[in-house]
Amino acid sequence: MKFLLTTTTATSLLAATMGAAMDQEAPVNAVVTIGMIGDVVKNVGGDCVDVTAIMGPGVDPHLFEATASDVRTMQGADVIFYSGYSLEGQLGDVLERFGRQKPTVAVAPASVDPGDLITTQDVYGIDPHIWMDAQLWSQIAPTIEETLAEIRPDCADRIGANAEAYQQELLALHDWAAASIGSIPEAQRTLVTAHDAFAYYGRAYGIEVAAIQGISTESEASVADIRATADAVVEAGVPALFVETTINPRTVQSVIDAVRAQGHEVEIGGELFSDAMDEDGTPASTYIGMIFENTAKITQALGGEVADVPDALSGWADEWNAAEIIDR
Template sequence: MVKRFVLSMLMLLLVISTTTACSNANATKKNSDGKVNVTTTVGMITDIVKVVGGEHVNVVGLMGSGVDPHLYKASQGDIKKLDQADIIFYNGLHLEGKMVEIFERMAKKKPTVAVSDNIDRSSLRLGNEDMGTEYDPHIWFNVAHWMKATESVRDSLIEIDPAHKEVYEENAANYLKQLEELDNEVREKIASIPESGRVLVTAHDAFGYFGDAYDIRVMGLQGISTASEAGTKDLIDLRDYLVNNQIKAVFIESSVPRKAIDAVIQGASEKGHNVEIGGELFSDAMGEDGTPEGTYIGMVRHNVNTIVNALK
């Protein structure tokens, strides 16, 4: 009996020892370079973390150029990246609609931050509850909202890594100054478009915050989420609006198929009104890494210049 007890205790100690060793090995591997491991969803958030975190973070973004976050489903590889992170940043407001349960599960194990949480809900545009979007999630199109998101990233990095508080604060302060300048630049450029032609027609309704903030009328063929599809009536209504108001340009989006927009252009042509593609805008995803459009500021500048050149 005593022998069996001793043997059982030895086995238990062996299991505990092995588990602890594995845990310590994983921890050493995870933090071997002393940096905070961060996993993000959309590229715009990845960009904030890179700028604010600087050399003290390792950042892995799940969604690259041309990826539609509304329809994105996490792979097993993505789950592993989320598991290995010290902290996770996502947009929230149901942008990453198919990942909600994953974020809820991760939040029980580690900091999982929706960068939209510190934005006053009274300043948000309403969404479509039928599609599960209480609020419009495309907050980055109002630069002032994206400044709030930057502050959220800053504060969360300080909380998990207080040793580099001053660095995060300095990096964020410099970036916030750039964003403030960008906000003024966008307002001035959009104001240069004659008011009668200040109409932005896009593939889906992603630019509502942009329209509200910078005084330009926005019309999207699809709804706030690309999970909704444009019906025949939507196509006809938009075609008639373009014809009746002599709108000369519409815009495609890098992360949304252009088939429906092409159908509207064809419909307008059959009515005797020529509508051109004013250019490609970045909506739910930024440009390729290493290009100006692969950063948030570069993406916004590209969009604004494209819109102004086509409508002015």
């Protein structure tokens, strides 16, 4: 409710912000919490926006605490976009305070139908990892479009065209991921990861998901968690487990050791991007690349075949050499 109220307060501040922004030819200064939002803002805003992400590659948003420098960055923003649903839980008070000063938009609650959300039995209530479903994540584009266009009405037509084109790319990405994961033999279609960030991915693309830890990463997995996951891997005959870029890999290695102690061979299928994207200048520094790389690794490690890249993604594929990603 606090996030929703912040968004509502931010909307009421748009008119005040518009005047100042329109007097400047400089791009809108948009500050975002996570890179997955930042890449959507870049694609929708184009040259009408400059984007700064508070949390960079390898940063776990569940544990993130803002520094004085981060607060100064947000103070200088024309607009702040954050995910919501407690993903940035430790930033909640900071975001609420900025929501009384400038447009501060929780993109997930503002964009995604509540009926499409995955509920949880923990303190989160709602699983915040919505970007793991490209179709759902595409729904934040109109929210970002509307916000930026109200701040910079002179850019509204360009922003609208960008948003529509980018949404079509994400829908094509969604279909491609479903086709790739669907090629994995059904008996091997189980994704085992360090923490529970892939529930939306599993639901969207038809793969069972087993996580060693829950949604939060504040506490480490217990011996019982490791033993239970190892038993599930052996029972299902899963050939590969996956580590995550924001999580210490030792928990996954503990499961592998427990699995091998039962006489079942399993390997690490690769490193997945869950709560953060990759370093700038790499394919997975883009949201499309993040989902593309994850899907290629999962598909190949579990015995499937990566689908052909659709025409709608040809621009991204040419820029980032998608064929090389698949061949790694």
